[in-house]
Amino acid sequence: MIEEIKLTESNIEKFIHEKVEDIKKAVSEGTAINALSGGVDSSVVTMLGHRALGQRLRTVFVDNGLMREGEPEQVSGYFHKLGVKVEIINAREEFLGALKGITDPEEKREAITQTFYKKVFGRIVKESGAKILLQGTILTDVDETVAGIKRQHNVFEQLGIDPQAAFGYRILEPLIQLRKDGVRKAGRACGLPEALFDRIPFPGPALAARIIGEVTYERIETVRKATAVIERNLRNTKAFQYLGILHEDRVTGMRDGKRDFGQQIEIRCWDSVDARTARPTRLSFETLEQIAAEIIRDVPGVVSVTYNIATKPPSTIEAV
Ligand code: XMP
Numbered sequence: 001m002i003e004e005i006k007l008t009e010s011n012i013e014k015f016i017h018e019k020v021e022d023i024k025k026a027v028s029e030g031t032a033i034n035a036l037s038g039g040v041d042s043s044v045v046t047m048l049g050h051r052a053l054g055q056r057l058r059t060v061f062v063d064n065g066l067m068r069e070g071e072p073e074q075v076s077g078y079f080h081k082l083g084v085k086v087e088i089i090n091a092r093e094e095f096l097g098a099l100k101g102i103t104d105p106e107e108k109r110e111a112i113t114q115t116f117y118k119k120v121f122g123r124i125v126k127e128s129g130a131k132i133l134l135q136g137t138i139l140t141d142v143d144e145t146v147a148g149i150k151r152q153h154n155v156f157e158q159l160g161i162d163p164q165a166a167f168g169y170r171i172l173e174p175l176i177q178l179r180k181d182g183v184r185k186a187g188r189a190c191g192l193p194e195a196l197f198d199r200i201p202f203p204g205p206a207l208a209a210r211i212i213g214e215v216t217y218e219r220i221e222t223v224r225k226a227t228a229v230i231e232r233n234l235r236n237t238k239a240f241q242y243l244g245i246l247h248e249d250r251v252t253g254m255r256d257g258k259r260d261f262g263q264q265i266e267i268r269c270w271d272s273v274d275a276r277t278a279r280p281t282r283l284s285f286e287t288l289e290q291i292a293a294e295i296i297r298d299v300p301g302v303v304s305v306t307y308n309i310a311t312k313p314p315s316t317i318e319a320v
Contacts, residue, residue, distance in 0.1 A: 002142060002177060002301050004139055004175040004177055004178075005178060005182065007178065007185045007186060007242075012185055012186065013189065016051075016186060016189060016190060019051050019174040021051055023053065023134065023172065023307065024131060026170075026172055027052070027131075027132055029130065030056070030131070030132070031056045031128065031130045031246075032053060032057050032130050032134055032172070033050060033057070033060065033130040033133055034046055034049050034057060034058075034060075034135065035060055035061070035062055035121065035126065035132070035133075035135070036059050036060070036061050036079075036086055037061070037062075037067075037202070037204065038078075038199070038202070039199065039201060039202050040074035040137055040138075040184055040187055040192075041136030041183055042135075042136040042197055043077075043136075043138040043192055043196045044086045044186050044187045044190060044192065044197075045134050045175075046079065046084060046177060047084075047133065047192060048084075049084070049134045049189065049206055051083050051190070058087070059084060059086050059087065060086070060087045060088075060124060061075060061076055061077070061086050061089065062089050062091050062116065062120055063086045063088055063089060063208060064092065064094050064095060065092030065093075065096055065153050066092050066158070066206035066207045066215075066220060067206055067207070067218065068202070068207070068224060068227055069225075069227075071086050073088075074219050078089055078193060078196055081193075082191065082193075085110055086287070089124065091119065096217060097110065097213070097304045098111040098115040098119075099111055099112070099139075099208065099214070100114070100214075100216075102214065104215050105320040108205070108215065108320060109151050109153060109209075109320070112205045112208060113214065116153065116204075117133060117163075117166075118166075119124060121133070122166070122169075123302050125167075125168065125169045130240045131170060132169065132170050132172055133163075134172050134173050135154055136170075136174075136183075137173040138174060138180065138183060139177060139178060139179050139274050139315075140179055140180055141154060142158050142176065142255065143276070146159075148314065149155070150301055150318075152204065152287070153204035154204055156193060158234075168240065169193060176250065179274040179276075180274050180275055181273060184197050185231055186196060195294065200242065201241050201275065201317075202243045203318050205320070206225065207220055207223050208220075208320065210223050211223055211306075211319075212316060212319055212320065213248030219246055222246055222265075222299055222302070223244060223246040224297055224303060225267075226295050226299050226302070227243065227297055229291060229294045229295050229299070230244045230267055233290060233293075234269055234287075235258075235271065237281060240270045240271055240272040240273070241269075241270040241272070241275075242267070242270070243269075244266065245266040245268060245308075245319040246265060247263070249264065250262060250263060251262070251304045253303025254303075255303065260303055262301050262302060262304065263302045263303065264302070264303070264305070264306065265299065265302050266305075266319075267291060267308065268280070268307075268308045268317070269281040270312070270317055273275075277311070277312055278311065278315075280307070280309050280318055288307055292305040
């Protein structure tokens with residue numbers, strides 16, 4: 001049972017100090033590696049690791065081909081400004097290959113986990129000689145995995161998987177006692193810009209968590225373009241998270257006076273504090289109409305746009 005820590009103004013510096021010391025002690029004279037996705041969790045881990053180890057931390061951004069528009073360059077740009085070097089590793093073909101033909105949600109997640117930790121990361125860690133991987137697992141990831149709701153890509157120990165035996169390296173998880181709100185506070189205190197510590201959550205399996213059915217290059221492009229429209233329009237809402245889902249079913253639509261058996265995008269926008277429960281944000285109908293019009297205009301093949309109005313539970317934030 002992992003004990004939750006609630007960060008407040010009075011214990012936040014102590015928390016950061018302790019985690020930095022833990023990392024120093026665990027890595028000792030060696031080196032560590034961490035994967036930055038640009039989400040708040042991995043961004044905070046990068047700052048803690050950088051503080052503890054400086055140049056002895058190697059930070060890589062694995063471009064799995066499932067990220068949002070311009071994301072790898074944008075994220076490495078933010079960290080460049082903070083004095084942290086980020087290496088972008090192109091692993092797009094490997095991920096796409098691993099996802100080919102898979103439609104089951106858990107199998108999809110498993111394929112991404114294996115490709116990331118065993119193939120791509122296993123190779124990078126082996127080459128680098130690092131013995132420790134720093135990772136941004138948080139308490140909600142553990143809870144949902146243990147409860148069997150969703151297999152989070154970054155949870156092993158609680159499932160009885162020993163990373164040392166399975167992948168050949170140790171994993172250190174400095175944020176495991178925090179929930180999202182605590183991670184954001186730690187991010188602000190570590191000096192992350194607001195664009196990073198207040199970034200909406202984005203799942204480890206990235207856009208694959210938003211594609212129902214097979215993940216193909218074309219389908220990633222579709223959900224990526226829809227995501228760009230949704231994020232652009234909802235950026236100024238105070239919502240916890242907003243996203244687009246690409247459905248597998250096609251529906252009859254019409255375009256240029258002809259029948260178009262097209263695709264469906266579902267918009268989701270959530271109010272939540274810690275992602276454990278969530279309610280759909282009461283967006284105005286004008287906002288929804290605007291997003292729908294832009295999706296139809298900018299995303300080829302889409303003829304239907306819907307808005308999710310179910311709460312979590314029983315829904316979940318992502319669709320896969
Ligand atoms: P769900 O979809 O389970 O999502 O309601 C809860 C929160 O977690 C994010 N999420 C993930 N984060 N790895 C992560 O680091 C994952 O595999 C993963 N799956 C979902 C999701 O975006 C939401 O904020």
